[in-house]
Amino acid sequence: MRIGIVTATYLPSRNGVATSTALFVQGLRDRGHEVRVFAPRHPQAPRDPEPGVYRLNASFAGAQALGAPADYPVMLAPGPLLSARLPLRGVDVWHTMHPFLAGQLALRWGRLSRAPVVYTAHTQYDEYIHYAPLPSKVSRAMIHPHVSALARRMDAVLAPGRAMVDMLRGYGYGGEIELLPNPVSLSAFEGVSGAAFRAEFGLPQGAPLAVYLGRLAPEKNLDTMLAAFAQARARRPELRLLVVGDGPSREAAQAAAPEGVTFTGAVPYARVPEALSAADAFLTASTSEVLPMSMIEALAAGAPLVAARSPAALDLIAEGHNGTVREASPEALATGLLQVLAPAALPRMQEEARRSARQYDLPVRAAALEAVYERVIAARRERGASPRLFRSGGR
Numbered sequence: 051m052r053i054g055i056v057t058a059t060y061l062p063s064r065n066g067v068a069t070s071t072a073l074f075v076q077g078l079r080d081r082g083h084e085v086r087v088f089a090p091r092h093p094q095a096p097r098d099p100e101p102g103v104y105r106l107n108a109s110f111a112g113a114q115a116l117g118a119p120a121d122y123p124v125m126l127a128p129g130p131l132l133s134a135r136l137p138l139r140g141v142d143v144w145h146t147m148h149p150f151l152a153g154q155l156a157l158r159w160g161r162l163s164r165a166p167v168v169y170t171a172h173t174q175y176d177e178y179i180h181y182a183p184l185p186s187k188v189s190r191a192m193i194h195p196h197v198s199a200l201a202r203r204m205d206a207v208l209a210p211g212r213a214m215v216d217m218l219r220g221y222g223y224g225g226e227i228e229l230l231p232n233p234v235s236l237s238a239f240e241g242v243s244g245a246a247f248r249a250e251f252g253l254p255q256g257a258p259l260a261v262y263l264g265r266l267a268p269e270k271n272l273d274t275m276l277a278a279f280a281q282a283r284a285r286r287p288e289l290r291l292l293v294v295g296d297g298p299s300r301e302a303a304q305a306a307a308p309e310g311v312t313f314t315g316a317v318p319y320a321r322v323p324e325a326l327s328a329a330d331a332f333l334t335a336s337t338s339e340v341l342p343m344s345m346i347e348a349l350a351a352g353a354p355l356v357a358a359r360s361p362a363a364l365d366l367i368a369e370g371h372n373g374t375v376r377e378a379s380p381e382a383l384a385t386g387l388l389q390v391l392a393p394a395a396l397p398r399m400q401e402e403a404r405r406s407a408r409q410y411d412l413p414v415r416a417a418a419l420e421a422v423y424e425r426v427i428a429a430r431r432e433r434g435a436s437p438r439l440f441r442s443g444g445r
Contacts, residue, residue, distance in 0.1 A: 051423060052084045054141040054165075056156040058125045058148040060089035060103070062096075065122065065265070066343040067147055067172045069319065070210075070232040075102075077233060077416025086137055088155070090125040104136055125151050141165050143423045147172050149197045157203055166205035166426040170230065171197070171214045174338060198222040205426040211341035213361030228422065231365075232341050233415035234407060239350045244328025247321070251292065251312050253328070258391045259290045261329035261353065263322065263344045264336075266297035271358065271378060273306065275335035278383035280308040285388060291333065294325050326351035330400075331390045334358065337378050341365055349373075349407040354399040356387045372403040 055075065059068045075085050079102075087100075090108030099105070108123035128136065138159050145168040146156035153169060160167040175193050198221045201207050207223070208230040209215050215227050248255055260282075262275060276291075283289045289310060293303070296316040304313050317325055322344075326332070332348035332355050339345065339362035345355055346366070355373030357363035367373040374390055376382035390399060408414075 051142040051427070052086070052140055053078060053423065054086050054088065054138070054144045054156070054159065054163075056088045056144065056146045056148075056152045056159070058090060058150070058152045059122055060087060060092075061100075062092055062094045063122060064316065064319065066232070069343050070172075071147060073233045073235060073412055074416060074419060076235075077412040078420065080413070081416055081420060083420070086141065088136065088152075090123045092123060106132070127151060127155075139163055143168065143427055145170070145423075149200045153200050157200075164430075166430045167203075168206045168208060168422060168426060169201060169204040170208040170210065171201070171218055171227075172210060172340065174213060174217050174340060194221040201225065205430065206422055208422065211362055211365045213338075213340045213365075216361065230418060230422065231410055231415065232343055232346060233412040234343070234346045234350050234410045236350050236407060236411045239323045239327065239347075242323045242327045242351070244324055244326070244351075247324045247328040251314060253290055253292065253312065254288075257288050257290050258286065258330050259292060259328060260331050260333040260356070260387060260391075261292045261294060261326060261348070262333050263294040263325060263348070264334070264342065266293070266295050266300040266303055268299055269336065269338050270297075270299070271335040271337060272299055272303045274358070274378055274380055274383070275333060276303065276307055276311065277380035278335060278387065279311065279333065281380050281384035282387045283308065283310050285384075286391070289391070292325070292328065322347055323351060326353055329353040330396060331356050331387060332373075333383070333387060335378055335383060336360060339363070346407060346410050349403045350410075352400040352404045354390050354396070354403045356383060356390050358383060366406075368402070368406065370399075372399060372406040 057071050059065055061068055061072050075087055078085050085102055087103045088106060091105040106128050107126040109126060110123050141163045143166050144156045144160045146153045147170045156167050201218060201223045202225060207225060207227050209227050210232045218227060245255060253259060264270060266272060279291045291311045293311060293313045294317055326348050332353045335358045337358050337360045339360045341362050345362060348355060349372060355367050357375055358378035359375050363375045367375050369375060374386040376386040
């Protein structure tokens with residue numbers, strides 16, 4: 051089939067939505083489908099564009115004004131000349147990951163090609179409105195009804211985890227939501243050793259090592275994570291923590307970090323398997339996670355999760371098997387980390403972490419997404435391919 055994906059973030063941007071979208075594109079193409087990606091321009095994009103990727107105008111200044119991360123350009127609406135050059139016709143199904151301009155474009159282009167439109171809700175916007183230049187109450191009053199109204203216009207609504215289901219319900223959307231977790235390419239983790247990564251950052255090969263990989267930002271609760279590590283290290287002095295990533299909180303986190311913590315800064319995505327394979331466990335104190343790529347990737351690398359209670363932790367962790375869920379306090383997380391790293395428990399939990407990641411393997415998830423597309427295409431054909439802006443039945 052011919053699939054059109056409209057996304058507000060794509061490689062080389064470094065975030066979970068960009069990464070999971072790119073993986074799904076790869077997985078769908080591997081299954082023989084033609085995938086056309088419509089994404090904002092990025093100054094670091096390769097000079098030879100990826101085949102099938104069509105770049106729309108974007109503004110980094112606009113992103114900063116709206117409080118978006120520095121590597122997250124704001125997509126601009128294409129004008130008539132650019133739109134006329136885009137391959138918008140002949141698409142069998144459209145898919146968008148965003149409820150704002152990207153979602154509106156997907157709906158518009160879906161009407162043009164008389165094709166169904168699928169929406170994946172990825173972002174808990176209430177956790178990020180403190181970045182916006184508007185009062186929180188105003189932002190919520192604008193975002194909640196907008197997202198709910200857009201979801202009602204879709205042929206299918208997907209969510210990577212229970213957090214997004216709860217968010218959509220809280221926004222007032224009462225229609226059907228299907229869980230479709232993010233993918234991970236398990237083949238990228240096969241036979242990977244973290245020994246060189248440890249050596250590069252001066253970490254002893256035999257020392258127990260916890261790793262955090264992700265954005266360094268206020269919503270990640272980094273102070274609690276660092277305090278938990280400090281308490282755990284007081285009981286196990288050889289323990290180390292590797293913090294992989296960058297963001298607005300990096301400087302403050304580095305200044306407050308206890309002894310035994312190493313910050314790497316951002317690393318290329320190709321090195322993520324190496325970084326996570328260096329770990330004995332993955333540590334996070336964030337309570338706002340949806341279903342982050344980093345936690346799934348940690349499982350793929352055989353690193354059990356030690357996580358503060360969050361919807362993502364509850365979705366991913368089988369308690370005592372591939373990790374542990376604790377309250378978001380330094381004491382609780384420190385105790386959980388030490389229990390996971392206990393020599394009697396760690397080898398078994400590492401093996402169970404790898405086993406639990408299999409359900410997220412890219413071929414499995416791409417096949418599941420393909421089934422969603424086939425279903426909405428068949429449903430549209432049964433309706434005579436007549437576009438509908440709104441669906442009945444409580445939506």
